Amino acid sequence: MNELFDKLILRIVFTFFILGLLYLYKYAHSFLYPSTRQQLFKRFFPIKNSPDTLILLSRVVGIGIIFSQFYFFMSEGFLYALLDFFLEAAIGFVIYLASIYILESIVLFNFEYQDEVLKRKNYAYSIISLSHAIGLAYVLKTVLAVANHSIIMLIFLWLFSIVLIGFATKSYSIISKLPFNRLLVQKNLGLAFSYLGFLWGWILIISSSINNELVEIRWFSIQVILKIVLSLIIIPIFRKGLQVIFKFHDEVEREIVIDNKPENLEKTLGYGIYEGSTFFASCFLTTVITGHINFGTFYPVF
Amino acid sequence: MNKISLYVLLILIYLGLSKSFSPSEQRTPYIINEKVYANFFTGSPLSVMLVDSFQTGFLIKTYFQKYKVFVGFKSPEIVTVRTSPEFWRKNLKNVGLSLFRRYEGKNQTSTTPLPPGSLYIGNLAFGSWHYLDSGEKVWRFHRAYRHFPKIFAWNEFQPSFDFFERMKIHLQHQQPFYGLNNEFGEDGSITKLSFTNSHDKTPVGRSKISIHLKKFFDVPQWKKTAN
Numbered sequence: 001m002n003e004l005f006d007k008l009i010l011r012i013v014f015t016f017f018i019l020g021l022l023y024l025y026k027y028a029h030s031f032l033y034p035s036t037r038q039q040l041f042k043r044f045f046p047i048k049n050s051p052d053t054l055i056l057l058s059r060v061v062g063i064g065i066i067f068s069q070f071y072f073f074m075s076e077g078f079l080y081a082l083l084d085f086f087l088e089a090a091i092g093f094v095i096y097l098a099s100i101y102i103l104e105s106i107v108l109f110n111f112e113y114q115d116e117v118l119k120r121k122n123y124a125y126s127i128i129s130l131s132h133a134i135g136l137a138y139v140l141k142t143v144l145a146v147a148n149h150s151i152i153m154l155i156f157l158w159l160f161s162i163v164l165i166g167f168a169t170k171s172y173s174i175i176s177k178l179p180f181n182r183l184l185v186q187k188n189l190g191l192a193f194s195y196l197g198f199l200w201g202w203i204l205i206i207s208s209s210i211n212n213e214l215v216e217i218r219w220f221s222i223q224v225i226l227k228i229v230l231s232l233i234i235i236p237i238f239r240k241g242l243q244v245i246f247k248f249h250d251e252v253e254r255e256i257v258i259d260n261k262p263e264n265l266e267k268t269l270g271y272g273i274y275e276g277s278t279f280f281a282s283c284f285l286t287t288v289i290t291g292h293i294n295f296g297t298f299y300p301v302f
Numbered sequence: 303m304n305k306i307s308l309y310v311l312l313i314l315i316y317l318g319l320s321k322s323f324s325p326s327e328q329r330t331p332y333i334i335n336e337k338v339y340a341n342f343f344t345g346s347p348l349s350v351m352l353v354d355s356f357q358t359g360f361l362i363k364t365y366f367q368k369y370k371v372f373v374g375f376k377s378p379e380i381v382t383v384r385t386s387p388e389f390w391r392k393n394l395k396n397v398g399l400s401l402f403r404r405y406e407g408k409n410q411t412s413t414t415p416l417p418p419g420s421l422y423i424g425n426l427a428f429g430s431w432h433y434l435d436s437g438e439k440v441w442r443f444h445r446a447y448r449h450f451p452k453i454f455a456w457n458e459f460q461p462s463f464d465f466f467e468r469m470k471i472h473l474q475h476q477q478p479f480y481g482l483n484n485e486f487g488e489d490g491s492i493t494k495l496s497f498t499n500s501h502d503k504t505p506v507g508r509s510k511i512s513i514h515l516k517k518f519f520d521v522p523q524w525k526k527t528a529n
Contacts, residue, residue, distance in 0.1 A: 219323075222319070222323045225319070226316065226319055226320060226323070229312060229315055229316045229319065230316055232312055233309070233312050233313055233316055236309065
């Protein structure tokens with residue numbers, strides 16, 4: 001009975017801790033977006049600004065994702081378990097917010113949160129921000145699991161994954177036919193869905209690549225880089241394969257993309273959804289190839 | 303065209319990186335043929351026995367040989383090496399034989415495949431010739447080296463003087479020697495008792511497939527029965 005009670009207390013502590021972190025996020029929000037310092041301390045009207053609701057709740061979900069793989073090690077006692085948890089959770093939370101800040105500074109450096117969300121109600125911006133919040137949380141969850149309670153390794157892996165994600169986001173302009181900045185100004189949802197599929201695809205690849213046992217830093221880094229290079233080889237095969245099998249017409253006229261005419265919006269939306277979903281599907285299938293095949297002892301290592 | 307070249311470059315980078323950092327490549331030395339033995343194996347008296355030959359890989363094969371290296375009076379050591387397909391095939395029949403020897407003091411070496419322990423037979427520092435009741439002259443190691451036959455996996459085998467004489471002739475002509483009655487080598491009666499031959503795995507036959515497919519029809523028991 002005692003241990004059941006212990007576990008119940010821990011679960012309740014965990015619940016309140018997450019609520020506490022969400023409360024802290026209100027303060028962190030004013031650091032992330034200094035121009036909107038008082039925004040979250042006033043009454044929030046979701047009906048008036050749904051893009052803002054989307055961003056806020058995506059970060060709430062993101063915090064939940066990070067803590068979805070936490071462990072309580074009770075072997076050294078209840079208090080030590082709580083101490084470990086608080087320490088790791090606090091670091092995880094800080095790192096998550098820092099990741100959001102870094103990624104948004106890389107991708108959305110031309111745009112201001114206050115202008116795009118609060119004033120212009122730009123859904124495309126909020127969907128891109130949502131993709132960052134959920135994607136980064138997913139990677140951080142893997143990083144926390146791989147670091148295995150070592151704060152030094154957690155920081156090393158975090159920096160490593162942020163560098164990889166940074167490079168990945170920069171490749172969007174090479175892979176996509178949709179001009180990012182121009183269409184984001186036009187609040188184009190096609191661009192938002194295309195970017196969402198693109199980023200989440202990369203998140204899957206990076207997360208699957210770093211999800212290795214960390215015993216030796218050198219060997220771990222080699223494995224991650226090899227998996228990413230292997231993914232770069234496999235992704236185009238799946239993309240091309242999907243196009244050929246389902247006879248996708250992968251063409252969009254530049255005029256349609258650039259012009260902000262209402263009749264073109266549906267076309268760009270369709271193309272953006274196609275581009276994002278094909279890339280995401282290709283990346284997901286790639287992770288199946290790069291990460292989940294077990295060859296057993298067929299290839300022995302001496 | 304640019305995309306294709308970039309793609310080919312990526313594949314080459316992947317293969318190059320994988321090869322450079324592959325544990326098998328790094329930790330398993332490569333021996334192309336018997337000429338490398340003298341530089342690769344150090345110490346004397348030295349006897350290098352081939353204890354297993356096997357290959358890995360489905361489409362592209364890697365060839366391995368496993369040696370039992372016996373230097374001086376130390377415990378024997380098992381060394382696995384990668385080798386060339388030609389050298390691997392050439393030595394398939396020589397499993398259980400000594401492929402390389404370095405004689406004590408003289409720095410003289412030999413790569414003629416001979417039965418294991420041939421380095422010590424006839425060397426009076428290690429043993430002597432004895433007559434059996436049948437009148438046959440056989441080799442016996444001194445008391446201090448009585449564990450040697452076990453190292454060479456001889457079982458009940460005792461080298462006779464005829465064996466020794468024939469071995470010397472083969473050594474002189476640099477021809478493999480499998481024993482007077484082919485006791486050693488892949489098909490040798492003594493070798494078969496002591497060494498595995500991984501390359502000679504039985505091909506997948508009907509009976510094996512039926513056993514293999516059985517797992518697809520396994521159903522766990524309803525309730526664990528108490529012992």
